Amino acid sequence: ERWRPLLAEFFISNGEKLTTLSREQHARLATAMALNNDIAMVNGQPTGEPTELALFEAARRNAFDKESLECLQPRIAAIPFDSVRKRMTTLHRLDTQVIAYVKGAPEQVLPLCTEGLNKSPETILANAEAFAAEGYRVLALASRVLPALPDTLDAADIEQALDYLGLVALVDPPRPEAQPAVQDCLSAGIKPIMITGDHPGTALAIAQRLTIADTSHTVLTADDLSHLSDAELQEQVKTARVYARVSPEQKLRIVAALQNNGEFVAMTGDGVNDAPALKQADIGVSMGQKGTDVAREASDMILLDDNFASIVKAVRTGRRIYDNIRKFIKDTMSSNSGEIWTLLLAPFLGLPIPLLPIHILWINLITDGLPGLAFTAEPAEPGVMSRPPRPPRESIFAHGMWQHILWVGLFVAAISIAAQAWAIAREAAHWQTIVFTVLTVSQLFHSIAVRSETLSIWRLGIWTNIPMLLAISSAFLLQMAIVYLPAFNAVFHTQPLPAFDLLVCLGLSSLVFFAVEGEKYFIRRGWLYQTA
Structure with missing residues (x-):
């Protein structure tokens, strides 16, 4: 209906x-x-x-x-x-x-x-x-x-x-999805505020129905606001949730007062009189159906269906996209860090150069390309709307990302160089293939592990991102083709690995997965990156 x-x-x-x-x-x-x-x-x-x-x-x-x-x-x-x-x-x-x-x-x-x-x-x-x-x-x-x-x-x-x-x-009945959307806002650390030209009683009744306000809240009216100085208003907006019979100038004052308190303000509006406040807000959102052209021009975003719940859906989607961007950066830079440390440290330890240029190009192609695309299909993590908003100026490398990139790179280098030293000590002619395989497969294990920044992969669910499983499986099969098919051996200068050596490579590579899972366990316990 x-x-x-x-x-x-x-x-x-x-x-x-x-x-x-x-x-x-x-x-x-x-x-x-x-x-x-x-x-x-x-x-x-x-x-x-x-x-x-x-x-x-x-x-x-x-x-x-x-x-x-x-x-x-x-x-x-x-x-x-x-x-x-x-x-x-x-x-x-x-x-x-x-x-x-x-x-x-x-x-x-x-x-x-x-x-x-x-x-x-x-x-x-x-x-x-x-x-x-x-x-x-x-x-x-x-x-x-x-x-x-x-x-x-x-x-x-x-x-x-x-x-x-x-x-x-x-x-003016709220849409059925409005109250759940308000609840999502509250759990996500977003404070909904009602600013209306309606009667104070109407405004408060609707706000209480939507759980924007409760019985402890009162309504600030235009007359109340006219008697408040800017400093007093700045103090009032810390607790006020409902404003009624408000003029356009007072909407602008409310937005400015919230911003002066360090709040990041999103403002919705549809009329010509809303334009100054929409322009002042950090994010102005105008209505696409009933909004005026002036309001649309003053806003940063246009809400095509005029539905508040769509804003909440956009917040959820935005958080998912931002999380996935972080995961992609973490995965790619950790992988590249591992390659750099391996190439840099091996000669200092008296070992030959571990990889050929074509190996590096191949690793970057299949470990960055396929899983990187699959990260776009990663669904929102459980609880994505139960955490506070991030500060607008927060670095994308915050919350332990740069530390993760550093230690994972060193860890991948350590197991790769260890595999190289082990193979050379056994005088195995295929030692370079072993290093090549360990570096490639360890990065695939890392891509699986960083699908969540805090949740164990077992709790997140192996099957919640089918494209990632397909990407990892395809990359692994391609790597095996490079190792075992004669047509590729000549191009990539690889040699087939004995079964035991392949198992050693897989076992060493899997250590990255377990190490990252351990890091996430420490994060969940509050032992890591709390002030990062």
């Missing part, structure tokens, strides 16, 4: 709570809902801002069609919504007069009403706040008949002595 973002749940008209509006008793309220908006028909479908779209469709469901009504009451002017007034007014020709329809926040509209109030404004506002506390987005609608269109469209002159028409309660 398609998720509906916003829906008019019920109406308050003449003191009654209604789910439908009749043409006889509630025509003025329904007419205001139908006409006071900027909804346009595109390819036969109404498009526009979600709140206005919800009002438009609610009116149309109750047989109050905007197009038909505009034939009787054509729109001649409008005073657009702004974040200070929190109201929108449209003016329509009605016979020889002009009628103004006003919609907006109840606390901004009700004080301007002098007619149609079957209860005191304070009582109606209290009811509106009670609905808001239940998570509803509440709007008040009013009208005023003018003798003629004013020469100047001054909101203060037009939006006064209004005739109260009623309230509309909109329900």
